[in-house]
Structure formats: C-alpha cells, structure tokens
C-alpha cells in the first residue's frame with residue numbers, strides 16, 4: 001500500500017499530515033505549525049543541541065527513546081515515530097518531570113536558551129538506562145552546548161538522577177502508546193508537494209523500482225550530511241528517497257571472521273557492537289558528533305559522503321573493509337579503497353546504493369586509531385590515523401595504515417607500509433617509516449589545520465602507535 005500521508009504519535013494521539021513538505025525540518029514544523037516554541041534553534045546544523053527532541057520507536061514491543069537534532073531532520077521522517085517535546089515532559093497534573101526537577105534543584109539553567117535541549121538529552125538518557133555513570137552522562141550530554149551556566153551544575157543535575165524510580169507519565173501511558181504504535185502501519189510513502197518529491201519505500205525491491213524511475217533522486221539515511229544542503233546551503237532538494245523504513249538494511253551479522261553491517265544501521269548501534277572486536281573503533285565513534293548525530297547517522301552515509309575527514313573511513317580502510325553495492329544490476333562487492341575516486345567523488349553509479357559494509361575480524365592483530373580535533377567532543381577531525389598490525393616473533397608480518405584529513409580522499413599509506421612489512425618491530429624502522437609518510441600524502445590545507453600541522457601530526461600518531469604497542473601502554477589524554 002502506498003500513501004502520501006505520514007502518521008506519528010503526539011500527545012497520546014495519532015497525528016496525520018498529508019503531503020508534508022519534504023524539505024521542511026521537524027524544528028520548523030514544531031515551532032511554526034505546532035506553535036511549540038520550547039524547542040530552540042541555535043546553529044541549524046546539528047552542532048549545538050538547542051533543538052534536541054526525542055523520538056520514541058517501537059522495538060521488540062518496547063519503546064526506545066532517541067534524542068535527535070530537530071533542525072536537521074526532515075518532517076516526513078517522523079512517520080511511524082512518537083514525537084516528544086520539552087512541553088510534553090510535564091505531567092497532566094502540572095508536575096515537572098524528574099529531569100526538569102533536577103535542573104531546577106542544581107541550578108542548571110541561567111539564560112535558559114540551551115535548557116530545553118539539555119532536558120531532552122537527559123530525558124532520553126533517563127529513559128534508556130537502568131543506572132547512570134560518568135561515561136553515560138558525558139556521552140549523553142556531549143551534543144549540547146551551554147554558553148552561560150557552565151557544565152558542572154548540569155552534570156550534577158544528571159548525576160542526581162542516578163537513584164531514580166522511573167514512574168513518569170511515559171510509564172503510565174506506555175501500554176496506550178504501544179497500542180498506538182501498532183495502529184500505524186509502516187507503508188510505502190510517496191509524497192508530491194509543489195515541485196518536490198519524497199519516497200520512503202519499505203522494501204529493497206520497491207527502492208530499486210523507485211531508483212530506476214528516479215535515478216536523479218538523493219538517498220537519505222540519517223540526513224546528518226544531506227539535510228545541511230537545505231538548512232545551511234539554502235538549496236532545495238527536489239527528490240529524496242529515504243532508506244529509513246527499509247528494515248532489510250538495518251542489521252549486523254556476525255560471522256566467524258567478518259562482521260556485515262547493513263547500510264541503514266545507526267552509528268550508535270554499531271559503536272556498541274564493535275567495542276568487543278575493536279575498542280579503538282568504539283572510542284573514535286564516541287567522539288563522532290554527538291549521541292543525537294549517531295542516533296540517526298549511518299556508516300553507509302559516512303562512506304557515501306566520501307569526506308576526506310570522515311571518521312570511520314581511515315579505520316575501515318586499515319581493516320581492509322569491503323562494501324556491497326546494490327542497484328539495477330547484480331550486487332557488487334568492492335574493496336573500500338577502490339570506492340573513493342577524488343574529492344567527495346565515489347564509484348557509486350546512478351541507481352546504485354550501498355547495501356552493506358563487510359569488516360574482517362583479525363583475531364591476532366593490534367588495531368589502533370586516533371582522532372585529532374580542535375575540541376575533544378562533538379568536533380570533526382583535523383587528522384584521523386588508523387593502524388592494523390600483525391606482529392609475529394617481533395617481526396611486522398602485516399601492517400595497514402590509513403589516514404583521514406591527509407589528502408582529498410581518505411587513503412592508505414602504501415609506501416610507508418612497504419617499509420614496515422617484514423621488518424623487525426623497532427624504533428629505527430618506525431623513524432624511517434615516519435620520514436616516508438611524505439611520499440604517501442600531500443595534506444590538505446584549510447581552516448581546520450595547515451598542511452604542515454597535519455603532516456607533523458600524522459608522523460606523531462605513527463610514532464605513538466609504535467610506543468603504545470612496544471610499551472603495552474596507552475598514551476592518551478581522555
């Protein structure tokens with residue numbers, strides 16, 4: 001069944017909108033149409049958290065709560081979700097929610113502009129965790145900026161929620177909300193609004209048919225890159241195909257020597273999974289944007305963006321990742337290092353999409369990754385280095401090195417690898433390799449970092465990797 005009407009839960013009712021504008025952000029809809037102005041606009045690019053809202057989703061008969069940035073999410077993506085705004089936290093008797101009470105008690109608000117965003121991030125954290133610790137709190141709040149109160153009182157408020165008894169309105173109405181979720185059938189959505197079209201197929205087969213007829217359409221996964229064309233570049237996206245309703249793209253398969261991650265898997269889901277195999281991959285993802293960004297952003301979106309500073313890319317390259325492309329013809333398995341052509345250009349042809357990402361599991365190898373950015377949290381890399389080494393009897397049997405931020409595409413350091421392979425694992429050979437990095441890269445020069453700085457950092461990261469492995473000790477400031 002195909003419909004032009006999106007349906008979502010709001011205030012314990014199902015709300016329907018026919019032919020919503022595919023380029024309208026959820027933030028604009030909330031503030032201008034619902035007239036709920038508690039949710040604020042700060043940056044309009046997902047960086048400050050002032051617009052944080054929470055979306056409820058029915059997963060295995062339970063409601064999962066996701067904090068997202070409403071400023072960079074398009075309205076039709078609300079289909080099938082529960083929309084929760086800061087105004088909805090107060091109980092029907094007019095009582096503040098425990099997270100709001102905590103902010104009052106610990107003086108977590110001064111001018112108040114950032115407060116609704118913090119409250120919503122804290123609310124999602126409160127609902128999703130049985131107990132809290134510093135890591136969960138810092139992670140949950142790292143996507144929200146405050147420019148006057150300072151963070152200590154806000155963090156104190158979050159810490160005070162630790163011994164919670166979760167009996168808020170959302171528990172009281174849980175059964176009713178689950179029943180409402182079940183009433184919304186996830187249909188194939190096709191919207192035509194003025195000169196714009198939006199498709200949200202619910203199967204891969206339907207996706208392929210739509211792509212065949214609309215090869216010029218833009219694919220939308222988390223939208224954390226694509227939506228900025230509208231909110232920042234002020235362009236119109238005429239045709240969008242959302243991949244968010246295709247359950248077949250949201251999976252992680254774990255085979256013996258390989259993990260396969262579906263294109264639609266959120267970065268947050270992937271980061272939890274990958275920790276067991278590659279803890280450094282998890283650490284890099286923890287510093288990737290914010291929880292709001294990683295709740296929706298996908299690994300396939302990061303790959304297709306092909307940014308020279310895309311954080312997962314050097315890590316995936318050093319792990320010799322392959323990707324599966326699907327489309328009008330047969331599925332194609334290609335090595336990731338053959339996918340990037342030039343600045344933000346890839347081998348993806350019209351009508352094709354990334355189906356999945358295949359990451360080998362190296363049981364014997366040492367895997368290290370480092371991200372250098374101006375700010376620790378919620379910032380994009382200046383340089384990101386990743387190293388995958390197999391050492392046998394103090395000899396480097398195999399090594400794969402890749403950097404982001406060092407050329408127009410993320411790329412392996414193949415010349416440097418040649419120097420290290422089959423050599424004794426020693427400081428001498430690493431010093432030689434470090435000098436050689438200049439033959440692999442001509443770094444980019446931009447406002448984030450100069451080319452000189454980037455080269456120096458890349459060299460230092462390779463030496464840091466050597467020292468950490470040699471001394472079996474982490475050399476990190478966290």
Ligand SMILES: Cc1cc2nc3c(=O)[nH]c(=O)nc-3n(C[C@H](O)[C@H](O)[C@H](O)COP(=O)(O)OP(=O)(O)OC[C@H]3O[C@@H](n4cnc5c(N)ncnc54)[C@H](O)[C@@H]3O)c2cc1C
Nearest residue numbers: 046219221222223224225226289298301302304310311354
């Ligand atoms: C505030 C903020 C912070 C950020 N921080 C970081 C960071 O720390 N590190 C980092 O690397 N990036 C960061 N980004 C960039 C962004 O999150 C990534 O590029 C992201 O991975 C894009 O994934 P997405 O699912 O949101 O893609 P979308 O925005 O939906 O799509 C991005 C591009 O990929 C294409 N695409 C999406 N899915 C597919 C598919 N399955 N097949 C083919 N093409 C597809 C789209 O058509 C589009 O061209 C940040 C962005 C914001 C707004």
Ligand code: FES
Nearest residue numbers: 042043048049071
């Ligand atoms: S307004 Fe800054 S993150 Fe949305």
Ligand code: FES
Nearest residue numbers: 110111114146147
């Ligand atoms: S209270 Fe003013 S910005 Fe946070």
